[in-house]
Amino acid sequence: MKYIPATAAITARHRARSLHKLAAGAAVAALAVTAAACGGSSQSSGPSQAAAHKGGTFTILANAAFGVADPAQNYTLEEWQLLIDTHDGLVQWLRVGGVSGTKLVPDLATSIPTPTDGGKTYLFHIRRGIKFSNGQVLKPSDFVRTLERQFTVPGPTSFYSGIVGASKCSTKGCDLSQGVVANDTSYTLTFHLTAPDPEFLDKLGLPFAYVVPASTSLKLTGNNVPPGTGPYMWQSYDPNKQAVLVRNPFFHVWNAAAQPPGNPNEIIEKYGLTVSDEVTAVENGQADEVFDGDVIPADRLNELNSPKFASQVHVNPLTADWYFALNTKVPPFNNVLARQAINYAANRTAYVKIGGGPSLAVPTCQILPPNFPGYKPYCPYTAGTNHTKWTAPDLAKARQLVQQSHTAGMKVVVNTDIPDKALGEQMVSDLNAIGYKASLQALSGSIQYPFVQNSNNIGKWNVAWSAWYQDYPAPSDFLNVLLGCGSIHPRSDASPNIAEFCAPSIQAQMNHAEGLGETNPAAANSLWAVVDHEVTNQAPWVDLYNPKQIDFLSSQVHGYQWNPQWYILIDQLWVK
């Protein structure tokens, strides 16, 4: 998504992989249970108050646009935060702030089905009487074209590669008639998968699966966003100027838990200002939101500490990791002792300072982020005896491990992208402090991520910076996607297991946890926690910190909600 600089993760995130039931946390499920099966109730304020919040224009300032707007291709949080207001899928995450927002609820489907045929078939009943923003009536067959566009339009197709017939699809053509069976009479839609996929419902909640009319071209629509069914529609999108969303005249509320009516009459996202100027404009009330909160300059951050802006600044933890992957294929980090050594040596306080300080980053040693299914605090690589929290580096232990590994004095290349070279410079200092001869290799943002993923370059770097933000709340989205044996794709620019870490015994536990999640989520989460700790012990990464997100809003904005899946809920804000 957007928070990974430039092209990072766009092409590579999800490769074909065997996934099983999403192991959402029991606590999360309990909190969300009231809205789980709802069909039309709104969790928002009463009608008169809700009506009072409607109207006005909400203006977002972003440094740059999000590229091509076709929802079949775009993989940025920047557009997704708008697409959830203009389009719908079969299912949706509960549109509220807090942990309840990790719960899937039916959207254009009347209910969430239980898979049959051993987890390979999903039968959805589609709501009737819903229209696209062009007035066209929604039909189940529209979903077939939507899914086929996933393969004919270049994009991250692997989310849906488990659908029967998908393997034969390409940008030249796609026929999913066997895998996605629509009945426009009975208003049903049946998915047939080649293998059980416990995360299939989550994938259907992503904007890639948001329905567009069957008449939509199989080719890329560029910056013309096809009509959707949400409360807003795209009036215009010019990447050099702005995007404008206005109310969809055909929208009516069918399940406010999934798609509530929006408050502003118009949502405008303007492009081109520097982030510093965005801050100034919002401070002055000339706009309502700084989109680029994660890159506000240090100077301006200091300004936002003023009590004057206390009610306008919102800081929320992200389920994300910033880390350095260690190349496990070449010396010195093909030696687990050397990997553990740099984990002990990494001065995470320094990395946190680079990340904006303790208010914006929390040091970590493990793969899974806090507030995530399967998370149990664990940090073996810290000074002191408390192994649940990082406190300080242990250089003595690190140097001892370097000696034991017989890797002292080896040359180490630290690879980062240019915007994050400060992290690389700190890593160079940490490595040199324990006896390596480290140097920095800073590549342009568009090159770095594909470069370190491709095994052809495996001998050209030893430590590579990366960052990962959840696609949806499942432990496999971190552990299996980033450190599973199946995520190594030789000679490909899309091989997300950068460290090329593959431990067969741990992989077997991951596979077991995925299978267990379908029947016993609690047991699955416990097993994921074990996997997380075992992977951490093997040290394929130097995990640095879990970042937080800043949202800076103007003083006239109210109704702020933070959803763990979509972050700020733009349409639920109201402008006074």
Place this chain on the structure above:
Amino acid sequence: MAAVLEQPGTAATHGPEITGRSPWALAARQLWRNRIAMASLVLFLLIVAVCLAAPLYAHYVAHDNPFATNLTGTTIVNGKRVPLLQQGGGVLRLGETPVGPTWDLRHYFLGADSLGRDVAGRVLYGGRTSLEIGIGSAVICCAIATVIALVAGFIGGITDSLLSRIMDVIWAFPVYLLAISISTVLLTAPNGLQVGPLHLVATSLWLPTLIIAFIYVPYVYRPVRGQVLSVARREFAEAAIAQGASNLRLIFSDILPNVVSVVIVLLPLMIATTILTESALSFLSIGVQPPNASWGTIINDGQDLLYTRPWVAIAPGIMIVLTVLALNVLGDGVRDALDPRAKLRVEG
């Protein structure tokens, strides 16, 4: 362009008081008498000397390593030990602000940057890099351009046309656009520059040096070629040909000494230009790569601290201004000394 100079030692219509002095001696005396130019020379040499003393400052005065990150370090301010980076205030406590100038040479004289490094030490080390690249690229540029101009101007015909058109093609690109394009490809690529056995990694200072030298070759080539064309048709050249002098001798013994003054006039101006170009590229992160620093990279480091710690950007900015100003004034002085007719035109 610069006018033709008399060949050293040839007859000239000078007044009696300078009889017997070579044009070079005359030029040196002229330059010596130009107080502003000499002050600029002294300033430039002072900057060079201070920058060369960077390791001494870091080791014996500041006692730190301006290339190593020091985010959790401390320093002394007004007798008190304080952290180099301080967390923001208020309720939210967002961000980390580095310590500002202490004006104490021993303790972060100009403050720290966002990685806790001594700005004063980095400015001195950065100056070494900027000067190395600036002088190196200007010298390489002038040398290559002179050789090509000698060949083109002396041989003439198709050779001249071909070389001149190649130069025109390079000239046709806006200079910064060309520099940015080449730098983006070479300096941010994993392999740097690899041509046969020649391999320069992206962190090598030779890469920005060669890139900057390359883009300015046409700018030196043109005036030098014009001078070569002029000199090659002078009587002494024809006399040498009549005496059976070889082409190489003609080029290097007769023509080169008569065009080298043009190059000397251009050299300080080119150094100023290449220092500016290096700074611009480094500011855009496509010049000098870490762990090296230059004035441009330090300004880049300081751009996010302009409100609270402006000295991080101002200090290298001042150094660039002083250096370029000194070189430009010195260049004018050299031109006045070596090309008096140009001066007469300006004054007349």
